[in-house]
Amino acid sequence: MSLKKGRVFSGARPTGRQHLGNYLGAIQNYVALQDEYECIYCIVDLHALTTLETTLDLTNNVLEMALDWLAAGIRPEETIVFVQSHVPQVTELHTILSMVTPFGKLTDLPTFKEKVRMHPQNVNYGLLGYPVLQAADITLYKAGLVPVGIDQVPHVEFTRETVRSFNYRFNTGVLVEPQVKMTEVPKVIGVDGQQKMSKSLNNHIELAATPEETTRRVKSMVTDPQRMRRSDPGNPDICNVFSMHKMFSTPAEVEMVNVECRRAGIGCVDCKKMLAGNLNAYFEPFRQRRLELAAQPSGVWEVLHDGASRARAIAEATMVEVRAAVGLPR
Numbered sequence: 001m002s003l004k005k006g007r008v009f010s011g012a013r014p015t016g017r018q019h020l021g022n023y024l025g026a027i028q029n030y031v032a033l034q035d036e037y038e039c040i041y042c043i044v045d046l047h048a049l050t051t052l053e054t055t056l057d058l059t060n061n062v063l064e065m066a067l068d069w070l071a072a073g074i075r076p077e078e079t080i081v082f083v084q085s086h087v088p089q090v091t092e093l094h095t096i097l098s099m100v101t102p103f104g105k106l107t108d109l110p111t112f113k114e115k116v117r118m119h120p121q122n123v124n125y126g127l128l129g130y131p132v133l134q135a136a137d138i139t140l141y142k143a144g145l146v147p148v149g150i151d152q153v154p155h156v157e158f159t160r161e162t163v164r165s166f167n168y169r170f171n172t173g174v175l176v177e178p179q180v181k182m183t184e185v186p187k188v189i190g191v192d193g194q195q196k197m198s199k200s201l202n203n204h205i206e207l208a209a210t211p212e213e214t215t216r217r218v219k220s221m222v223t224d225p226q227r228m229r230r231s232d233p234g235n236p237d238i239c240n241v242f243s244m245h246k247m248f249s250t251p252a253e254v255e256m257v258n259v260e261c262r263r264a265g266i267g268c269v270d271c272k273k274m275l276a277g278n279l280n281a282y283f284e285p286f287r288q289r290r291l292e293l294a295a296q297p298s299g300v301w302e303v304l305h306d307g308a309s310r311a312r313a314i315a316e317a318t319m320v321e322v323r324a325a326v327g328l329p330r
């Protein structure tokens, strides 16, 4: 019997090599949740199709992301890690759930409006149905908890409403309403010091970057703009380098920077050098493990296929109940 507290589901789009923002915002939490919960982590390649202009990199992006997850400490012997499209039951449930989803509810969602704004040339049917596919992802595995940051709460609420509509419409209790597992998602700013760290903005630092590349990216980080000369006192509170020190440096180092920056006792060059050194030390075991895994990509695909097979077993059991509840012929 499992001693875990419940089942967690989370999905992430295959964006290839992960960066510090992905790590601090999701991966670190994925790893920690495994200690207390039965976890199911899905690489949602079908969701990615809604906005991709080309699928040429899709398979490689799945592999790169899986490499980062596994190297970071996701344990596939206990956690199910898989690719969404390897469990076709999700598309079947998506279709069924779409029958209990009012069209206007989807077009009214702020996330849909935002996506239309970002991809005006490609407003496809899949984009509109994105939240329904998400609801299918979560409910197919009867996940009790979905770890999300505050801005993602409406997505889980949408799933809960969809479950209620389905269960009411077909007079059943087959689908389970998931609960939000509120997660602290730090806003990680990119090396430009302005915008959220993102691959598309090229302001990111990859987890798997070499020490030299990491140092180069840290050196390029924008600091307190008032600090023009080495002798100018700085303000660490508005400096992104200092924010990162708080995440990757020791409390003593953080305190030292906090004090010395304000009285120009430390220069930005040395401050960044220290941060780069700490980042490289922190990710050294991760990078070593990643290199070992990357040397045998077939092993990673095996992990994903094994995960999909375990996920399919849960998914099919749910679909047997769903089909019966709906009244589909056997």
Ligand code: SF4
Binding pocket: 223, 224, 227, 234, 235, 236, 239, 240, 241, 242, 257, 261, 266, 267, 268, 269, 271, 272
């Ligand atoms: S010394 Fe460090 S914290 Fe202060 S402005 Fe320079 S980089 Fe930022």
